[in-house]
Amino acid sequence: MRPRDLRAPDPDLRARWDALALASGAAPFMRPGWLGAWADAFGRADDLRVLTVERRGELVGVLPLLPGPLGLRAPTNHETARFAPVLADDEAATELADRLLAAGTTVDLGALAVESPATPALRAAAGRAGAPSLERPVCVSPWIDTTGDPASFLARLSKNRRHGLRRLRHRMADVGEVVLDVRDGTEHLDALLDEGFGLEARPWKLAAGSAIRSSPASVRFYTEAARWAAAEGILRLVHLRIDGRGVAFGYCLRQGGTLSFLKLGMDDELAKLGPGVVLTHHLVDHCCSDPELVELDLLGDSESYKADLASGTREQVRLQVFGHRLTGSAHRAALASAARLRAEAVSRMSDDTRARLSAWRNRWRPGGARVSASRSLTSAE
The missing domain is CATH 3.40.630 (Aminopeptidase)
Incomplete structure (x- = not known):
């Protein structure tokens, strides 16, 4: 060459x-x-x-x-x-x-x-x-098969994991009205990113220097990439809200039959409610409700909560x-x-x-x- x-x-x-x-x-x-x-x-x-x-x-x-x-x-x-x-x-x-x-x-x-x-x-x-x-x-990155309905997804999980997911969702619902807010970034993009980056900037991630806000370059990357993805129609910014308050955030891309889950943020004050796991479960439901989506790609390493939900890696x-x-x-x-x-x-x-x-x-x-x-x-x- x-x-x-x-x-x-x-x-x-x-x-x-x-x-x-x-x-x-x-x-x-x-x-x-x-x-x-x-x-x-x-x-x-x-x-x-x-x-x-x-x-x-x-x-x-x-x-x-x-x-x-x-x-x-x-x-x-x-x-x-x-x-x-x-x-x-x-x-x-x-x-x-x-x-x-x-x-x-x-x-x-x-x-x-x-x-x-x-x-x-x-x-x-x-x-x-x-x-x-x-x-x-x-x-080794996990992914979840989202063909079928939410019940078929739960049927593939262990009894303990099914019980744990239901318990977390019920516990969160007891606190207030839970809504999955999915936006494509065509409106209020900067505000949505600012809210999401704030949830992603968890104290331990800031201390380790691994949060998006730890680096101006990372902030610029995810902001400019979001603008490109929004223009292409593939951006999905996801907020899990309780009575309107954002408690978890997902930076996602939807292309073809895959929803790619790149970044996760959450409110650590509500950690006992498992907002990250609940958000992931809601995303599975979201994908199952859309016949064009066949998988949720979790990306990153196969952590325990991902491995419990995964269909493959x-x-x-x-x-x-x-x-x-x-x-x-x-x-x-x-x-x-x-x-x-x-x-x-x-x-x-x-x-x-x-x-x-x-x-x-x-x-x-x-x-x-x-x-x-x-x-x-x-x-x-």
Whole structure:
């Protein structure tokens, strides 16, 4: 691959990229509007490039990348829900992988969806090229099948979980009138985001530096992304209210048959009522009532409350390929050793020490690239 094979995403390419994403059923996180908001917020707009594959003049593959002194990497960070190239078919995945590794440099793809056809294609291309690779798990994200009615969802759960959900909902209803308020952002967007970001800025998240409001870059990202998503008709800002008071918040995207649940906030004063779990259950009911929605994607790590509700999971990995013929093997060995030592050191730390380390890194890591104590995007605790 030659440097000129990496293109800046001009308006024409963005339009073709977006059309391919919609036609292929790619997640909204891989559309140029979403990634453009990410690049603008985190200071990478001038660096963003794309590797493309065309077939008889038709765009069939797009992989966004950030070139750097150590090679090429995915435009991902702590706020990335999921990453994968946009592909028309498996043939495009193979060609894209071969062209990418032809660069003979390090390729670092974080938050890569294992289910994407690009993932096995990249593994195979690395094998053909004789390039060392390193693959590490990032997270396992739960999703909920919302086909059928709410009763069929409850029937899939354990008896204890069904009882627990009903108990929380009844307890909340005893406090006041409970309403699920779902907005598409076409009106009062700033006010809705301000209310939601306030609920998401829980004290422990602010202390750890992992709340949206902990970073001006994160606030800008989620605000600009919401404006783009609202214009596209896919934004869903969800507030669970008791007598009009917001007690839980969900930042969601609706595209195709999936409602993606990216961010969760709640009023900690009402923690005993389980507002995060109740909001999630209400979202299941919301999806079940809409025949076009087939799943609620919870994203983030498989925490206990998510695992109890989930119908299945999706894996994400960090895949690195070391294409330099002279230094690739040494580079891989060094990173693998460092990762192993880091994991061993963290496993010996107390929970308090890990939390303090996470907070320190979140405050001092440049460019807003925080590392939270948990990789999870949503937490109902």
